[in-house]
Amino acid sequence: MRSPFRQKFGIPRQAGLIASVGARVQITAPYDRIEAFRGLEAFSHIWLQFIFHQARRDDWKPQVRPPRLGGNRRVGVFASRSPFRPNPIGLSLVGLNGIQRDATGLWLEISGADLLDGTPVLDIKPYLPWADGVDDAEAAWAGEPPARLAVRFSAKAAGTLAGAEGERLRRQLIEVLALDPRPAYHASASRRYGMRFGEYEVEWQADERGVRVTGVDSTTGSD
Numbered sequence: 001m002r003s004p005f006r007q008k009f010g011i012p013r014q015a016g017l018i019a020s021v022g023a024r025v026q027i028t029a030p031y032d033r034i035e036a037f038r039g040l041e042a043f044s045h046i047w048l049q050f051i052f053h054q055a056r057r058d059d060w061k062p063q064v065r066p067p068r069l070g071g072n073r074r075v076g077v078f079a080s081r082s083p084f085r086p087n088p089i090g091l092s093l094v095g096l097n098g099i100q101r102d103a104t105g106l107w108l109e110i111s112g113a114d115l116l117d118g119t120p121v122l123d124i125k126p127y128l129p130w131a132d133g134v135d136d137a138e139a140a141w142a143g144e145p146p147a148r149l150a151v152r153f154s155a156k157a158a159g160t161l162a163g164a165e166g167e168r169l170r171r172q173l174i175e176v177l178a179l180d181p182r183p184a185y186h187a188s189a190s191r192r193y194g195m196r197f198g199e200y201e202v203e204w205q206a207d208e209r210g211v212r213v214t215g216v217d218s219t220t221g222s223d
């Protein structure tokens with residue numbers, strides 16, 4: 001997986017919440033044979049099964065504290081989509097925007113992924129709405145998508161988002177930050193947060209009026 005999320009902080013807590021954020025799945029040998037994907041381009045969405053490679057632990061805990069419940073109420077790990085599971089296997093439904101081979105190999109262009117850059121992908125399957133989607137399903141406390149905050153930019157941050165590339169980045173940051181990535185149990189209104197997003201270091205604060213982006217700095221050339 002090649003994703004703009006270079007660290008776990010800031011990644012949406014579920015797939016499908018950030019339609020404008022693209023990512024790529026690199027198909028590695030010996031599976032990078034285009035005939036193995038023939039027909040997949042006709043599906044608008046695909047399932048990705050993957051390993052939470054940065055959530056591997058020697059032991060496992062039977063209960064977790066979902067951020068959606070404020071980070072202090074426990075539920076069984078199998079009643080959650082937590083990365084910290086006996087087998088750290090994830091499942092994400094993402095948009096499929098293209099399949100292409102270039103000099104670096106065979107790639108699936110996707111959108112809406114909630115995966116960390118470098119995540120190993122185990123399997124890819126086409127999404128079948130009539131089989132995989134259940135209109136009247138019950139989902140307890142997780143039945144609704146997360147609330148979204150308003151996102152605004154300081155003059156300094158807005159000044160760095162010029163041109164088409166800047167507008168694209170602005171739209172992506174609004175989608176990602178509106179989901180309020182702050183850890184549920186210490187959502188501080190005064191604290192400044194820093195988040196890596198693609199080639200940018202983004203600084204922001206969140207209060208009752210929403211998120212205020214105070215800095216967007218390119219990291220290229222600074223490494």
Ligand code: SAM
Pocket residue numbers: 008009011012013014015051052053054055081082083089090091092093114115116118119120
């Ligand atoms: N949609 C998947 C599922 O339901 O299995 C993932 C849901 S999980 C709550 C999403 C979170 O997993 C992200 O917000 C991020 O913090 C974390 N995550 C994503 N990729 C990861 C990786 N490779 N290793 C560890 N944690 C990861």
